[in-house]
Amino acid sequence: MSETSGDFCSSPGPIEQVRYGCSLGALASVIAIPGAIPITHCGPGCATKQFHALSGLNAYQGGEFHVPSTNIGNREVIFGGADRLDELIGATLKVMQADLFVVQSGCIPGLVGDDVGSVVGKYRRKGVPIVFAETSGYRGNNFTGHETIIRAIIDQFIGAYDGPREPGLVNVWSLLPYQNPFWRGDLGELRRILEGIGLRVNILFGPSSAGLAEWRAIPAAQFNLVLSPWLGVATAEHLQRTYGQPFLHVPAIPIGAKLTSAFLRRVAAFADLDTQRVEAFIAAEEKEYYLYLRDFATFYAGCASQYQLPSHLVVVGESAYNLAVTKFMFDQLGLEPGCQVITENPPEAFREAINAEYRKLGGEVAFEVDGHLIHKAVRETDFAGWLPIVFGSTWEGEVAGELRAPLVEIGYPCTDEVVLSRTYVGYRGALALIERTYTTVVRASTLA
Numbered sequence: 001m002s003e004t005s006g007d008f009c010s011s012p013g014p015i016e017q018v019r020y021g022c023s024l025g026a027l028a029s030v031i032a033i034p035g036a037i038p039i040t041h042c043g044p045g046c047a048t049k050q051f052h053a054l055s056g057l058n059a060y061q062g063g064e065f066h067v068p069s070t071n072i073g074n075r076e077v078i079f080g081g082a083d084r085l086d087e088l089i090g091a092t093l094k095v096m097q098a099d100l101f102v103v104q105s106g107c108i109p110g111l112v113g114d115d116v117g118s119v120v121g122k123y124r125r126k127g128v129p130i131v132f133a134e135t136s137g138y139r140g141n142n143f144t145g146h147e148t149i150i151r152a153i154i155d156q157f158i159g160a161y162d163g164p165r166e167p168g169l170v171n172v173w174s175l176l177p178y179q180n181p182f183w184r185g186d187l188g189e190l191r192r193i194l195e196g197i198g199l200r201v202n203i204l205f206g207p208s209s210a211g212l213a214e215w216r217a218i219p220a221a222q223f224n225l226v227l228s229p230w231l232g233v234a235t236a237e238h239l240q241r242t243y244g245q246p247f248l249h250v251p252a253i254p255i256g257a258k259l260t261s262a263f264l265r266r267v268a269a270f271a272d273l274d275t276q277r278v279e280a281f282i283a284a285e286e287k288e289y290y291l292y293l294r295d296f297a298t299f300y301a302g303c304a305s306q307y308q309l310p311s312h313l314v315v316v317g318e319s320a321y322n323l324a325v326t327k328f329m330f331d332q333l334g335l336e337p338g339c340q341v342i343t344e345n346p347p348e349a350f351r352e353a354i355n356a357e358y359r360k361l362g363g364e365v366a367f368e369v370d371g372h373l374i375h376k377a378v379r380e381t382d383f384a385g386w387l388p389i390v391f392g393s394t395w396e397g398e399v400a401g402e403l404r405a406p407l408v409e410i411g412y413p414c415t416d417e418v419v420l421s422r423t424y425v426g427y428r429g430a431l432a433l434i435e436r437t438y439t440t441v442v443r444a445s446t447l448a
Helices: 023-031 046-054 074-079 082-095 107-112 116-125 142-158 183-196 212-216 233-243 257-271 275-302 319-331 348-359 371-379 394-403 426-447
Strands: 036-041 100-105 130-134 166-173 200-202 221-227 247-250 312-317 336-342 365-367 388-392 407-409
Touching: 023 036, 023 046, 023 100, 023 142, 036 046, 036 082, 074 107, 082 100, 082 116, 100 116, 100 142, 116 130, 130 142, 142 212, 142 233, 166 183, 166 233, 166 257, 183 200, 183 257, 183 275, 183 426, 221 233, 221 257, 233 247, 247 257, 257 275, 257 319, 257 426, 275 426, 312 319, 312 371, 312 394, 319 336, 319 348, 319 426, 336 348, 336 371, 348 365, 371 394, 388 394, 388 426, 394 407, 407 426
Parallel strands: 036 100, 100 130, 166 200, 166 221, 221 247, 312 336, 312 388, 336 365, 388 407
Antiparallel strands: none
8 A cells, every 4th residue: 555645645556666675675785785695585586576676677786696595385385484494594504605694584484474583593593693584575665674674683693782882983874775776876975975074984785885894883883873864763763772872863865065064064063073174074075066066057057048957846756865856956056846756655753854854945745656646746736837857767757758857867766877886965976966967958958
């Protein structure tokens, strides 16, 4: 069932153009941890379809996909699949090396009641670095599965800690690996700017992470930083209860100098960092950023009559990027919010706070998971004769064409972009986003 708010609603039933994976799809989060391997206890093809949907159909990200799976069928539905899982784990340990194995259960074992925890527990007692996460597809999507896996690793692998805190060490919880096409570059840029103001960073996922060494260091961190509208808050709250760690929640991922500098000053104040070092880093970054922006202003001022420069925004995508892109385009480039739709079905408890962020920009946001209803909302938006630009997924191509609006792909599924290390966050990411946006505008104007 899809849940919505705003001027339109959806009814229970099939979802058109779904924009996320099921809970089992959080195996992508395990793959994103250097040194970790998922083991899936699920039906045939489930693991492959989830990963390749999130990677292959989403900016062709690639990734090391070597995932053992029980591929259970009718026999296991009748007699249970615990023995099959036991056999698979034993065989996996003989042929694969990892710093951590994460066993994920899918829909079938969840429905028939396999005691997966007991099977995994036998190996843990032997000293195998292995944990278990209940990620049956009907329990949620890959966003909620992501937090389930994080909690499993914290509770079953990291465990109790009574050591000292390390001042200046921060755990960062932000973008969902693979779901966001730019997560690798974005996490790398976040690491760069946080280290620039004097922090040491456990980034935890992707090429910028040191892998399980960072996960083991989680309890020693001075604090946790949640950088998203809602994803990661449950994790930070659990860490606060478990280790007594405070956390800072910043709902909007910063893009551009103004928002990034404000973000860094807020983090620095929370961490009690050296103000002189923080301001020196910000000054150097802003100097470079505004030099590039000055040069861009030549295009912006001189080509407005030559090209059809957009004035209104349509942003369709997950809340983290939706809010970040909307804030940047409104605050730095002067585009007006026209139609904003959040697509990952965030928990009800966070929706009012998310909407409040959009009200500060003079607009409202809708929550919708069904592609047909999303496009209906876009088509019914009155742009009063102004030209919009659409930030969304490949599926927004048709509605963007109807509006004669340029389309910049920023979310799942993203099939017209190949993304490796590109970033759209921070100082450097903002410049890349401006380049992509106005290259798209120029090309659209040339072809019109």
